[in-house]
Amino acid sequence: xxNYSTTTNLFAGKLTWLIDRNNKIEFVGFGDPTSGxxxxxxxxxxxxxxxxxxxxxxxxxxxxxAIVQGNHxxxxxxxxxxxxxxxxxxxxxxxxxxxxIDNPLFYDHTNETISGDGIFAHFQSEEIxxxxxxxxxxxxxxxxxxxxxxxxxxSDNFDQxxxxxxxxxxxxxxxxxxxxxxxxxxxxxxxQDSWLVNPFFRINFGFRWNYVFM
Numbered sequence: 001x002x003n004y005s006t007t008t009n010l011f012a013g014k015l016t017w018l019i020d021r022n023n024k025i026e027f028v029g030f031g032d033p034t035s036g037x038x039x040x041x042x043x044x045x046x047x048x049x050x051x052x053x054x055x056x057x058x059x060x061x062x063x064x065x066a067i068v069q070g071n072h073x074x075x076x077x078x079x080x081x082x083x084x085x086x087x088x089x090x091x092x093x094x095x096x097x098x099x100x101i102d103n104p105l106f107y108d109h110t111n112e113t114i115s116g117d118g119i120f121a122h123f124q125s126e127e128i129x130x131x132x133x134x135x136x137x138x139x140x141x142x143x144x145x146x147x148x149x150x151x152x153x154x155s156d157n158f159d160q161x162x163x164x165x166x167x168x169x170x171x172x173x174x175x176x177x178x179x180x181x182x183x184x185x186x187x188x189x190x191x192q193d194s195w196l197v198n199p200f201f202r203i204n205f206g207f208r209w210n211y212v213f214m
Contacts, residue, residue: 006036007035008032008033009031009034011029013027014026014027014029022072023070023073025068025070026067026069026070028065028069029066030065033060033062033063033064035060035062036058036059037058047107047112047114048114049115050115053114053115057117058093058095059092059093059094060092061090062089062090063087063089064088066086067083067085069081070083077138078136078137080132080134082131082133086127086128088124088127089124090122090125091121091122091124093122094117094121095120104117104161104173105162105163106118106163106165107162107164110167118160118162121157121159122157123154123155123157123158124155125154126152127152128150129148129150129151130149131148131149141195142193143192144190144192144193144194145190147189148190149186149188151183151186155180158176160174160175161173161174161175184212184213184214185213187211189210190206190208192204192205193205
């Protein structure tokens with residue numbers, strides 16, 4: 001798409017709350033939402049645009065991320081880490097409530113005119129990740145265990161109708177519709193040990209289990 005006018009708002013921030021010497025919480029957020037209007041590059045700029053042609057449909061795209069993480073020291077040998085993260089990506093072309101959205105994009109090659117609208121696209125994906133990890137230091141062993149849960153979802157809504165007229169008896173119609181939702185859920189458990197056999201030799205081993213639900 002040819003750029004008419006778009007604005008990108010980049011932002012990032014981090015806030016650390018030191019509750020006491022053994023407990024800390026961090027808040028992190030960043031993103032790059034972009035919005036504006038564009039000119040569709042699938043139509044020739046040499047054509048004449050009729051009144052109902054949407055020459056500057058709105059466009060929005062961008063990522064948003066937020067993370068909350070806590071670190072907790074129980075004692076000299078026990079440490080806990082917990083976190084929750086959220087991520088979202090969204091792409092939206094045109095407005096589903098546009099008065100011309102129900103009119104197919106009509107390109108009359110006999111007189112080089114274009115009218116209508118005919119295209120709408122909206123894609124969105126989200127990811128939520130939750131986890132709890134624990135570390136235990138005893139003797140020459142560093143034992144780590146934890147559980148995590150990941151939920152990802154995506155939705156797709158695409159609708160396009162194009163009609164080309166080449167003469168009074170020759171028309172070509174293109175219609176594309178794509179609608180769907182996908183959800184994945186992944187629980188995870190893990191445990192691992194780091195064993196310092198001597199100052200020159202360390203053994204790391206562990207077990208990790210996860211399962212995908214759709």
